[in-house]
Amino acid sequence: MAKPRARDLGLPLPGISGPHNAITDVPGVLVGYRTLNGVAANGRRIQTGVTAILPRGREAEPQPVWAGFHALNGNGEMTGTHWIEHGGYFVGPLCITNSHSVGIVHHAATRWTIDHYAAAWQREHLWAMPVVAETYDGVINDINGQHVSEADALAALDAAAGGPIAEGNVGGGNGMICYGYKGGTGSASRRIEIDGRGYTLGALVQANHGQRAWLKVCGVAVGERLEDELPQGLERERGSIIxxxxxxxxxxxxxxxxxxxxxxxxxxxxGTPGGNNSGDIFLAFSVANPRPLPQVSVIRQSLDYLSDECCDALYLAAVQATDEAVLNAMLAAEDAPMQKPEGICRAIDGERLRTLVTG
Known part of the structure; x- marks a missing residue:
């Protein structure tokens, strides 16, 4: 049975969520996972995986997705961002994994793109530049063993679906730690109205950041009151968040x-200030304005877009959905054994958290 999410616990979270309170509330967006658990030949634990996002689902023809990138603290990796900065778009899947598996996942995402859009790749001299991001799971996972394979990444892409999605110890978030608790994958969404028209904004996080003493929930500084549960060796941040x-x-x-x-x-x-060791890297994309690739499109282009003066509601939705997605990642997580330092990384106790926040 799924553990209660932040709203299920009655935490006073602002905003109106979509039907699944997930990034998949945005039309056409699909999410898939490959979650790896086991024991390596060296006796170390394998607890890692891949998260795959298909921004335009499995449409038959490749179409750009308009995008923007920002790094709060660049101690991490997200591929494809040079072209997003210059071209303003990307094509194909977006994947998240651990720090030492970016290469193989990029290789797999490239293969998926070439195969899925085979007709277009045969007609034109097209290039594939997927977006692959990472966070470090080496405290829990045997990260140096590089256990994620091309087949694992392809399986995550093939599993991508809409509707409610799993959270916590799944996909690329399987081995992550957040504020000294077990972290992982989380999602949330917001419904907003601009000029009489409804829109959805969804967030998906791979939460692996923060120190226990920093933790705040719904404006309440709870971290210092929860430090009795902090395992030795997790006092400093080794993390990142995508x-x-x-x-x-x-x-x-x-x-x-x-x-x-x-x-x-x-x-x-x-509560995080964006710690020195944390790769805090963010990407936003819009599924609006679908059209052919620029290489095969008409010369003169036009786009429908909102005035900058109307964007405050979206900005607020992004803040709210991101915060809630992190909470959902932590609340859905399960305890995991740590390898270095040794011990158990506990999942946060939702009921204790609720009591601290709501009294």
Missing amino acids: VILATDAPLLPHQLKRLAQRAGLGIAQG
Whole structure:
């Protein structure tokens, strides 16, 4: 049985969520996982995986997704961001894994793109530049064993689906730690209205950041009151967090970059200042304005987009959804054995947290 999410516990979270309170509330967005658990030949524990996001689902023809990127603290990796900064879009899947598996997952995502859009790749001289991001899971997982394979990444892509999604110890978030508790994958969404039209914004996080003493929930500083549960060796941050924001609101790349920046305000709601060892890296994309690739499109282009003056509701939604997604990742997580330092990384006690926040 799934553990209660943040809203299920009655935490006073602001905003109106979508039907699944997940990034998959954004039309067309699919999420899939490959979760690896086992024991390596060296006796170390394997607890890692891959998370895959298909921004436009499994459409038959490749189409750009308008995007913007921001790094609050760049101690990490997200591939494809040079072209997102210059071109304002990416094509194909987006994957998240551990720090030492970026290469093999990128290789697999490239293969998936070539195979899925085979007709287009045969007609044109097209290139594949998937987005692959990472956080470090070496405290729990045998990260140096590089156990994620091409087949694992392809399986995550093949498993991508809509609707409610699993959280916690799943996909790339399987071996992650957040504020000294077991972290992982989390998601949330917000419904907003602009000029009489409804839009959805969804967030998906791979939460692996923060120190226990920093933790705040719904504005309440709970971390210092929970330090009795902190295992020795987790006093400092070894983490990172990846935040992916998706929306169906029509936005230009410069607006999406500004939207991605608001994920930093979202994680700050939980207390983190963006620690030195934390790769706090964010990407926002819009599924609006579908069209053929520029290489095969008409010369003159036009886009529907919102005025900058209307974006405050989206910015607030990004802050709220990011904060809630981190909470959902922590609340869904399960205890995991640590290898270095040795011990158990405990999942946060939802009922104790609720009592501290609501009294």
